[in-house]
Amino acid sequence: MRIWLDGGLREVDDAHVSVLDHGLTVGDGVFETVKTTHGTPFALTRHIERLARSARGLGLPEPDRDEVRRACAAVVGAEDVPLGRLRITYTGGPSPLGSDRGDGRPTLVVVLTESPRRPDTTAVITVPWTRNEGGALAGLKTTSYGENVLALSRAHEQGAGEALFANTRGRLCEGTGTNVFVVLDGVLHTPPLESGCLAGITRALVAEWSGARETDLPLDVLERAEEIFLTSSLRDVQAVHRVDGRELPGAPGPVTLKAMKVFAERSAADTDP
16 A cells, blocks of 8 residues: 655555644544545545635645645555545644644645445434534534544444434434435435535535435434435445334335436546536
8 A cells, every 4th residue: 555645655654644743633634535436536626625625614724736636646546446435634734732733734644445335225323412513613524533433333333334413403414424315205305504514525416416405404304204315425325224213114215216326327427526
């Protein structure tokens, strides 16, 4: 495995980040996960733009977009991976211990690993913790992922593949690494960005290509939705066959199947929409 670290490709054993890196000590960093298929990243421009937005939101200097693109090309070109997870991480760099940032340059790491194809359906649970839609990190894709690690671990303990959060107002928000869509009376809905959810790349494309409505929804909509599905860079569109103790027989349903088909066709036709 070869990794891009601060300006060039390195062998994995030679790729070292300082133990004082702010991304390690306090989670002061942002990241993107990009799907690659036979060496081609999907929606890379959108991912780089979101990386820059997250960096601005966290108060980091914006990354050099051209450098990020060169790093991705170099890493993808160095690895032969049919279906891959391209991870771009950008942190505050070496800093004093504590919340103060140092005056050094940020750290950029890009790595590619092979990813298995996701199942067509999965089970989800809801968790008692909430997303803070008014918090400083709302809508940013930061490396402060402790909440997600804990929630996903609970999901796995209960035989599920994802955990879903409400926000502080009890409204449906998002998963640990996914956006969520529901079908009500045959109409497709997804929570608005004001809910505190991440502006997912796949979410935006599915909403545009499948005509989903952004709707403020209570968490208990999951108890009556006709269909539920998740979206993310590596899941694409993935149906939900169980939420907590409620089974959704026949998943994926017709609306989900149509969204799967449309996304597969359009993403294959344009790899950087």
